[in-house]
Amino acid sequence: MLRVFPCFTTLNELGNAKRMMIPFGQIQYRRGRTPMPRQLVNLLLMLAYGLAFWLTLGLAAHWGGKGFYSVWFPAAGLRLALLWHAGPRFTPAIAAVEILVNLAMGRFSITSPDLAMTLWGILRPVLAYGGVVALIRWLSSGRRAGVMAPPMPFSLAAVAAPGIAAFSALPEALLRPDRTAVESIQDVMISLTAFAVGDLLGVLIVAPPLLWVAETMSQRRIGMIAALRECAIRGSATLEVALLLAGGIATTWLLNRIGLGSQPMPLILAVAWVGLRFGRFPVWMALTIVSILVLPETAGAFSTTDRLHLHLDLATVVVVGYLAGSYCDAQKEARTDIERRDRLLFQAERLKTLRAMSVAVIHEISQPLSTLAIEAKHLHQITGGADDEIMRSAALVDRKAATLSNLVRRLRRFGGAAVDEPSALPVSALIESVAAIAAPEARDQGASLKLGPIDPDLVVFAQEVELTQALMNLLRNAIHAASDGNVELSGEKEEEMVRIMVTNRVGPSHRAKAGMGVGSLVAQAIVEAHGGHLEKAKVQDGVAHASIILPLAGDNA
Amino acid sequence: MSINDRKVYVVDDDADLGAAVARLLGRHGFSAQSFLDPVQLLDIYAQAPAACIVTDVMMDDLDGFGFADRIRVMDPGAAIIFMTAWPTTANAVDSVRRHGGIDYLEKPLDEARLLAAVSEGVDWSGRRRQQLARTATLSPREREVFDLLVQGHSNKVIAGMLALSPKTVEDHRASIMSKTEANGLAQLIALASPD
Structure with a gap:
């Protein structure tokens, strides 16, 4: 299963x-x-x-x-x-x-x-x-x-x-x-x-x-049970199906009674209606009822041609009904798909606003932070010979200001440089910067990031910000799914491509988290725009691997 | 080297940052002064030129690039370093190629890189001023000959271009060599190039 x-x-x-x-x-x-x-x-x-x-x-x-x-x-x-x-x-x-x-x-x-x-x-x-x-x-x-x-x-x-x-x-x-x-x-x-x-x-x-x-x-999943329950709750729908079916059967019977032979048309109309309105499951119920009514009639001592004739009619009814139901379900799928795209679009708009805001915030922060970092370092230096307490405080302030400066620089590269053209990007640099960005989130989730073997010569031609986003999304999924808190990032050459892989162990009761889809969809779109493809998380022996596969740039290709 | 040769101006519309950078440079042996408004600095610059100017790019009335261009006109011997909180690749390239910048620094500032850039700028400025001084005494006609010489033209070609006799060009050339104390064409060319 x-x-x-x-x-x-x-x-x-x-x-x-x-x-x-x-x-x-x-x-x-x-x-x-x-x-x-x-x-x-x-x-x-x-x-x-x-x-x-x-x-x-x-x-x-x-x-x-x-x-x-x-x-x-x-x-x-x-x-x-x-x-x-x-x-x-x-x-x-x-x-x-x-x-x-x-x-x-x-x-x-x-x-x-x-x-x-x-x-x-x-x-x-x-x-x-x-x-x-x-x-x-x-x-x-x-x-x-x-x-x-x-x-x-x-x-x-x-x-x-x-x-x-x-x-x-x-x-x-x-x-x-x-x-x-x-x-x-x-x-x-x-x-x-x-x-x-x-x-x-x-x-x-x-x-x-x-x-x-x-x-x-x-x-x-409780697909079938839910469908049955839905039928029961939607009494009007059930009634409609029942009326249509009964009408079809009664008309067929009536036509037969007045000497027109067995005519499938009323039933075809009935099941097509049911299928188009309610989908495959209700129409399958209706078709099963029709079959149950017809099959005993045609069993046993019945002339072969008559039986074939009736069954051809029955097959027509069943095929029409089933196709109508499938069409209805496909329509529902399409509608759901459009709704999903609408949501993605909305999400993208919100992200755009959020990005503009964060770029502005980063700019506003970087001014005072520059001052702070310079002064903190100075303070640290001049307190070298001072009281131990003062010295330690100054050292701490200096260190924190430096960390914050690094963070802001990295964040800005991530959020602000969208106009930049694609460029040659070392895979090791990409992985390191993603690991640095994800580190706080990993810590919050109690996960630890490990960088696996990365060939330093691997270079891809890419839009750094977008690719960072794609890898970040995969990494985030892995951090949330990791059962033992260990997530590994690695990069290796695979023929003419490079495979950037996110690996984590998942428990036996692993289930996809809600909301996981959008992240991988975005990642997929980005990776495909770079001429590569995404291998979504596959689980083998309790270990999940998700990979971004990109064409190599330059001499390595 | 006199103290004036290590003069550095810092221009930033954030007064605290400008002052902090100036004090930092002061601690590292530069004579640094900060300005809030580039126009203010332009007003006094002719009287007090500096070896190096560290300027923000995004400022209210006059941006860092426009400011740098105006400084360049007044003083081709000053080194210019840009710093910005909105770094873009295009600006980084322009700052060096079109506006003669020594470096393009991202805020929050990397202190070591800032100090290295300012040191380099001051050194560059010193060399550049020496070059400029050696060619400063040339007469206008000698200047024309000099410009064509360093482009690689022969005496004969220059004579044709300036409608002079080859003999006159020969004389100008000798005069240029003696005024700049250059020892051959290679050194002349070195004098003409900023680096």
Whole structure:
């Protein structure tokens, strides 16, 4: 239960804007409460999958037919949910489990002459699903993430995987029609359509709640529960959903009664409305209710074509409803994103004012401080032979004035020189000045700063003030997160780049602090403007590393 | 070196700071006096020139750079040091390149650097005054020839440029050499450059 999947936000988490910035598969903070060995977790996951797969496979048999794939295949939903949750690298394990379950159910025998073909038949859809998940994750990672705003990636995978899995069965169905006992091309097409429809229904009805549950468990967030509570509190919304759904069902039934056959249109309208207004969770509830009403009707003794016909209608309703819900959630995400940007903008304005103020204050202070430092030093010198008490006081005043002078000089460089052009900046100087600025804050937090190895020859071409700000933000996060109070700063060459790393130890109960997002966002923007990139804090064996990676300047590059 | 050769003026619109700097310099063997207003100093400067002037950059009526330019016109032999509470890279470069500053100091002042800069300024001023003294006795025509000589022109070219005969230029050149006590063209060029 280790990963964060930003594509699958639940209603109340839509406000959590930071998650939009995290590409897939990137582990941010592992918040696992238990140090249960990962192998054991994976084994349990696979056992649970095997059991659930076995149950759903038995269930699907009621909607199958001779030579036809089942038109209600919830096992596909399990498979996609697991792949999406655990990652495409689980594809081989899932394939093995499915083969074992099929064997245990007596669906094939290891002595069968067609063993290879049978195994391939079981493997093929698993590989197709794994491939689709891997592809969509790749598409929605890194720089491409911008065009794939959550919950788009999952929706895409949910719609694409069944289609691709069905399509992948086409060559075999054409070359070996005897294996599925269908003869004409028409039968092959019907069979594969049934495959796609069954998987589609299974995926869209079964996978979302599983992922919601998994997310709720892994992040100790109360996403699903909160969504349910929200539904309960917002009685009017629940009533609206119920009325729309009941209206759709009643109209469909009525149309059927007056001899127009089964018409999906009223239900499509109803679920599209629900989806567009309330998002994925309510629409999923509605779709589940519709499916529960339809599926028993079509199970068992029912002609295959009629069943396929009904399930095609059902699949249409489900896809439309789910896409409408996804669209609504994506809109909510976008709105939240805009709100977050507004807040950042506001913050930036305030910072600008604050900076102007602090520059003025620094100026005002530096005048009298100059006098004070000169006189204090003089006093210190002339009291050299005086009474011990006087001498010590004078020495103290001199030392404090000198410290204050240094501080003001450093602060001014930090706050006042924004007009300066980028220049060659030794990494060691940057790290030292940041360490000096952060020292008082570290002391307040009971943390100690340590400078790790820094190659003195490393030079970057940078706007010093901005880069100082970026590193400062990372350092500040580390100071607040450090469990044992030790924070280390280091700089090292890494091919043509330099890596400036902030390291701290985090406790097992480590959680991201509120407000941590803005600092790293600012840092990220600055570092990217310098042609580098930011690696946000990653935790490995209880140690968090956050890095700024910048191109080297000059001869070192 | 007489006491007057170590005369330093401090100009700052913060009276306390000006006085503190002047007293500091006084303790280190300079004859320092502080001024609140650069215009006041300009009024008396002709009568009492100094080896070095330490001036603030941001002041009310006349800023440090404008003040330095006016001092330069009156006295090319005075060293100027700028100090400021609003340091910028652009000003730091300008202070040295365009306004002939010896150094550009940031407030709060680094005492060691201030003292080093003032020492350097006083030394520079001494050398510069000697150079100026050696070329001060040149006649206007000799001055013209001198200026062209140190730019590297030959007698013949100078004669052409000033519409004189090469022989006359030759005479001026000999006179310049004797007045400045220079031993060859290299020393002449050294006299013409401020450093």
